[in-house]
Amino acid sequence: MGVIHVNRRDFLKNGILVGGGLMLGCYLPDGKHIGEASAESGGTFMPNAFIRIGSDDRVTIIVNKSEMGQGVYTSLPMLVAEELEVDWTKIKVEAAPVDSAYNHTQWGIQGTGGSTSVWSEWERLQKMGATARRMLIQTAADIWKVDPTSCRAEKGFVIHDATQRRISYGKLVERASQMKVPKDVPLKAPKDFKLIGKSMKRLDTPEKTSGKAIFGIDVKVPGMLTAVVVRPPVFGGKVKGFNSQKAKATPGVKEVLQIDSGIAVIADGFWSANKGREVLEIVWDEGPLAKLSTEGMREEYARLAKDPGATARKEGNAQQFLSKAAKQLHAEYEVPFLAHACMEPLNCLVDLHDDRCHIWTGTQMQTTDRNAAARVAGLKPEQVKIHTPFLGGGFGRRANPQSDFVAEAVGVARMVKKAVKVIWTREDDMKGGYYRPMWYDRIAAGLDDQGNLIAWQHTIVGQSILSGTPFDPKKEVDPASVEGAGNIPYEIPNISVALHSPQIGIPVLWWRSVGHSHTAFVVESFIDEAAYAAGKDPYELRRKLLTKHSRHLGVLQLAAEKAGWGNPLPKGHGRGMAVHESFGSFVAQVAEVSVNPSGTLRVHKVVCAIDCGRIVNPDTIKAQMESGIVFGLSAALHGEITFQNGRVKQSNFDDYPILRMNEMPAVEVHIVSSKEKPGGVGEPGVPPIAPAVCNAIFAVTGKRIRRLPIRVEELKKS
């Protein structure tokens, strides 16, 4: 897959040249072309915003989702190609420009996230393919003067079997472009699928293996400068004064400028900019958070957790039945702030002119970023073009409703009046905020004298992510704070779930699996505690409480069976399980761990079962489960952002470690065959792993981990 190709006219119109000599241009689907065929650009058939077929038979599928590793540049084209009947090996994929034609079918803006890409685009893309195929068949039938129903399409050709005639799509494009786009073209029945449901190789693997894949940080425009920005050491801080004399004297440094977010050092390249930054002198007004510390926040959250909070769920009377219970369990669970730590540090290239602005950046939220850029640049939104190269990881960090890294870069470009790329160092990225919030949970359960769970009382404390964003529900309870806790599937007659959303001022954001990243840990650990307290096998207890939830049960049983739940293990090994629903999918995981007397934990194996409804690309689902498990393990074993004197203590991969090859467990993924509505796969692999591992630790050591990351000191034999 060539990254992106462009016809000469568009290239000249846009005048864009990018890194490595590749040209990156954009077809801009002006409204008038949407919904009607067009033969623009010399014999190109563009029946809709997602398909372009050239007279040279080249088939381009335009993908409106950002490729950040989750495989959308393969799964979404599969949906189109299934109906279009083209040669899969010849498909080109192109990133969509920002345009309302490419809006998320549910969100009303263009963006990628929430594990929504496949299910939200499935029907639209299948329709796009079917409609184009119908038009090509009709065109061929007209030429041959035969009944279109006697023709079929295959691998880029229309074929009339009766007369053994065939014609390539490329030869039909000019005439097909004159046609009116038909409506309500029937879609294939699943039994006729040739691609959907089969493991197809990722289209982007070859270029991601040869070093040719272009990420935002790789894009270049002629005459471009590079900037680094020194941001305040404390969130909410401001520049009080600065001395740029030495920085300006650094070879290669062109300018040192104060911008809204700090001081920008602009140079002929990254190294010069960074050298200039080292000798820059800044005095900061640290603002109101200068005394903030993680310890202080923990105390404050612990205190809040004792107050009632806003009601997220109330069934029966948990308080009353808790006090009457034969056995009461009480616990506090804690998880820290977490950084997304994408492998590609944030960056944004802006080429700003009086009447237009081109931006290249790995973003998950094109519309929001375009609008923010237009505001900062003083342009109309339609004058701003966003080009989306590959994203070197996203995990939610590149979907910022505040458009932090885009708005800032446009601000720099506006002052420099030249094309400029802002590159965040790893330290800038790590300390730059928009973290997964820290959470503190207080939870209690009541068991009757038979060991049945009769009461469940859960109070959650943590910052709201949605508040103040376009997704703000403007309710007392942010659903993203309680998802996975407010809707626990277990049959317990008395349930209360409550929420406190303190306003702390630390920038927070969705982090792969959002609220589920903490609620699954608490709920699935505590249900395990309840099982042991009741003297029951954790698997049996879950099954008993999930009788009305067949999809939870299905994955739980599949994972347990494949992992050999209950079978003997080597000495010093233990198994733990967890099951969780998120983003329309159901995932169960069984982890096998060992802990040695010095506290060294090893996760040996993870067996994962997923029911994500109807599926497109099984191998991508497996890859996403493997990926989610690693992401969740990094957090469970290592991840922690902490504050002292308002400052983030971590800075790079030495003090914010992520999982390495030598810690990688064997991961086995099983997919439930299902006809249900499709669910997501990017995030649902994350939530169950931390509780599965911690439950396994309990099974082998009798130690209950209630605070992440898991600390070696807690695992040492006492």
Place this chain on the structure above:
Amino acid sequence: MLSLEVNGKKYKVDVRPDTPLLWVLRERLGLIGTKYGCGMALCGACTVHVDGEAIRSCVTPVSSVDGKKITTIEGVSKTKEGKAVQEAWVADDVPQCGYCQSGQIMAAVALLKKNPTPADTDIDESMDGILCRCGTYQRIRRAIHRASKTMVQGGKK
């Protein structure tokens, strides 16, 4: 003026001698397949070969590789090991976001040059310096074994 030999091609570059090789490759020579990830030799995204050894180009001053033979992801396919590794990567569909993969491949090639039939523990030892946030480790392991097999079988023919 420094003389560099990258992927068999000779270059003269005029840069500050303390500039890391990474930024010379990326910004001066246009070899953008080598990635910046941490700047402190902690993540391995910048791994290249200098005289056949895998090194972290983000902490390697360009002056220290003056006159040495450098291989980057753009040139690695010319070697037997490089070709086998890249083919195995495709066969196992290793990459997700892909950002770390140049470093992973360069490290895997260096490993297979020294040890054509690595055990899992050998893979752990030589690959644990290359981080992958998408978690493709299991597939990397599988692909290294696959490449090893191809190379050994290819050698027997």
